[in-house]
Amino acid sequence: MAKDTVFNKKTTLNAKGKPIDLSTPKVMGIINLTPDSFYALSRQPAINDALKQAENMLAEGAAILDLGAYSSRPGAQDVSAQEETDRLLPVITALANRFPDAVLSVDTFRASVAEAAVKAGAHIINDISGGQLDEDMFTTVARLQVPYILMHMKGNPKTMSSLAVYDDVFTEVFDYFVERYARLKKLGVKDVILDPGFGFAKKPEHGYALLNRMDEFTQLGLPILTGVSRKKMIYNLLDIKPDDALNGTTVLNTVALGKGADILRVHDVKPAAEAVKLMNFLRTNR
Incomplete structure (x- = not known):
């Protein structure tokens, strides 16, 4: 059906x-x-540190700030x-007041x-x-009635x-999205973003298989979020540490953009924003 093709992919969200x-x-x-997320430099448990990081990220081009207080890394x-x-x-209260x-x-x-x-000021729910x-x-x-990231x-x-x-x-991931989105739609949820869940119950080879076919998720007509930032699928393959995985992250983010990613969830905003700018310029100057 035409409504399920990439040509009718949802391109706007209403975040409160x-x-x-x-x-x-x-x-x-x-x-x-x-205090224990897998990438040490992303840990900002103090309010002032979180505010400073938010300020830097917004200045570097972040459109959304994703706040997590429960580490989902294995063994956390x-x-x-x-x-x-x-x-x-x-x-959340401090960020809403400052920004x-x-x-x-x-x-x-x-x-x-x-x-x-959400009552304190958040606009989106990101559920792993x-x-x-x-x-x-x-x-x-x-x-x-807030946007929901379905991972x-x-x-x-x-x-x-x-x-x-x-x-x-x-x-398996595609069928999962179809089933879960049908439930959300029936309940009246208007804005749903799909996240294949790179690194979550997936070996590196599963992540690359999903990335290779990520453009096929656009058949569902929903925005796609990609979260590969400094993950095992990068640093294990390159035999490096998460601290050294920025270049690999940028490479895979660029591939994801070419495969239809609408949101890049990252630890390093500036390189991701530059990848978006370059890929967008490439698309509009064919």
């Missing part, structure tokens, strides 16, 4: 009254309010919903945390579990590494 135009891809900057320490909320809310025009995303799989964050780890998430998103993952952060088994990773 803040329009996001995806006709040109956008950069989402990662701010981790945790579990934290309660209360502790996650306590880490998030003061920073009132900024679009804030909250990276959480808990409905109660998501709702508290696609609603699988909290049965109240989809109804909460529908009630709040593919198996299991949870503690079990996902053991579940990276697929007959056909692309088909």
